[in-house]
Amino acid sequence: MEGGVMxxxxxxxxxxxxxxxxxxxxxxxxxxxxxxxxxxxxTLNNLDQSSWMEVVEERYLGRMCGFPLCTNPVQVKNAQKYRIDLKNKKVFERSAEIDKFCCRSCFLRSAAVRAQLEAEPLWIRGDEQVKIFDLNAENVRQQQQDTYDVEFVEDQQLITSLEILKIGDTAESDDEDNDDETNMDEEKKDDAHKEFYNLCQSYLTMKSAVASIDEIANDPTVKRITDETVTKMEIEAERKDNKRLSESEKLARIRSKYSQNKFKRPPEIIEAKPFNSELCDKVPENLYQDFKRILSEWCGPETICHLQLHRRMNLSDSENKTVTEAKSIIAQFYAGDRSINKIVEDVFLPPVDNVDQAKQRISVLVELLKPSWRLLERTLNRNGCGQQALEIISTFRLSATNVILEKKMCDLAVAVIFRLLAYCDRSLMDFYPSDHIVSSKFMKYLEQIRCDAKCYFGILSIITNKLE
Incomplete structure (x- = not known):
């Protein structure tokens, strides 16, 4: 059903x-x-009155006559654009339609064509029509005059009585000579008025005499008026009765209109579907392939340089040895690596709404990974891993297509970033005893996120091959 409607x-x-x-x-x-x-x-079959005026306007802008069959140019008059009415203190714009035509004949022909067009546009009318239009203005004007002619059926007796009265002649005689009015015979005047009144009354009541009483009673208008009158009379009578009742009687009368038994319809109870943990824990298809593609987009030369630099800086005897800024600069100088801060200059993203898009994408990814970082830190019993990973995440090449991840992919991304963090921080290598073996705690995290260890190391090989 929905497919048919669509x-x-x-x-x-x-x-x-x-x-x-x-x-x-x-x-x-x-x-x-x-x-x-x-x-x-x-083409006129596809136009309406508004679109015809658009045609006239377009031709006028091209300095051509507004009527399409005319090839004469139009002279633009250098007249005053506005007219000032000093009496009414108003300003009017001079916009005459006839100025868009070369002559009055073309203007009349255009008006005649417009009068034959439909008022609604073609896409509202729906169906295309084939109609022959009369392009002659005189023929259209003659048809309009014939349409507006009205034929009156005159009553001969009424016309005869009106001619006998000569009301117009009497009015003229009153204006011309006041002495004739005093000499007019009043009795003849009254008789003529009575005769005219009786004739008009008989003429008006002729139709009602033919109609029967049943037809009048069955008239819908008469029925509606009668019903409204009866209803109003009943309402007025009820109001008078209510005024005579006491407050308790009024309350009892209101209660009698409603049922004493209150039956409330019970709500519909919809049983929830049984919880299936397998559906929630099911790993989506092509999860590992999609994340490999995203990880390849993330880890560019900047990320590789960052990991190699911090690994060389971390090759010290003690875990807690502090690397000073001078040593960091010297190590970077001898390594020949460029500063990681150059990434901001290399990849320029214009600010949108005064927001740096590069920083905004980093913050979006960090917020998405926070729940997964909390799960990892709780499983490994080690805090601050998500904060330490900010420096690595800031080197990723993030775009609008690879910054949004699903829940399962976020868990896998945290596991991979933690391995990169351990590459820089030797204290975290306890969770990786060898190249393809992880500790029991980290294996517990992989089991929680339903990730195969073999697939996990296969994803890590994308970056480890670049680091070697």
Whole structure:
């Protein structure tokens, strides 16, 4: 059912787009300098009154006559653009439509064509029509005059009585000579008025005399008015009765309208689906392949240089030996490595909304990895690993496509970054007794995240091969 509705909606949108394009092509065609009569008749079927005015405006902007069949140029008058009304203290804009045509004849022909067009656009009408338009303004004006002519059926008796009265002649005689008014016969005047009144009354009541009483009673308007009148009378009578009742009687009357037994519909109880831990712990397909691709994008030359530099600096006799800034600079000088801070200059990302995109992506990745770091630190019983990894994460080449990770991938990423951290910090190598063996605590973490140790070392080989 939903598929059929979506298909109908897609067909409707495709049809609307096709009709809009047809209107656009028609406007472009008529905006050209030379247009034949057959072309005009064909394209007018796709236009409406608003789009026709767009055609006129486009031709006027091209300094051509607004009527498409005319090839004469239009002279732009260098007249005042605004008219100031000093009496009413207002400013009016001079925008005459006739100025967009070369002559009055073209203006009238354009108005005649516009009168024959539909008011609604083609994409709202829906169906294309084939209609022959009359391009002659005189024929259209004559048809409009014939349409507006109204035929009146006159009553001969009423006309005869009106002619006998001669009301117009009497008014003229009153204005011309006041002496004739005093000499007018009042009795004849009253008789004429009575005769006219009786004739009009008989003429107006002629239809009602034919209609029967049943037809009047069955009239919907009469029924509605009667029902409304009866309802109002009942409401007024009820109000008068309520005024006579006491407060307790009014309350009892209100309670009697409602049922004493309150039946409340119980809510629907929907049973939850049973919890299946296997669905939550299931490792998605192609997880390791996708993370290998992301890790290859992350670890560029900057990350490799950072790991090699800090490993050489960490080759000291004691764990807690402090490396001074001078020794760090000297080691970097002899190593021939460039400063890691150069990455900011190498990869320039413009700020969006006054926010550095490189720093923003690093913060997004750090926030995503925080739950996984807490799980690792709790399993290994070692704190501060996530904070130490910030320096390595800041060297990653992050983009909009590789900065967002799923939950399972975040757990795997933390395990890999922890191995890179152990490469720089010799105190963490206790969790890696040999190249392809991990400690029992770290193996417990891999079991918690459902990661195979063989796949884990296969992912690490991507970086270890570059470090050798």
């Amino acid at each position: 298909k109908e909606e897609g067909n409707r949108l495709a049809k609307e787009q096709r009709l809009r394009k047809a209107v656009y092509n028609a406007i472009i065609t008529l905006s050209e300098c030379i247009v034949e009569t057959t072309t005009l008749q064909r």
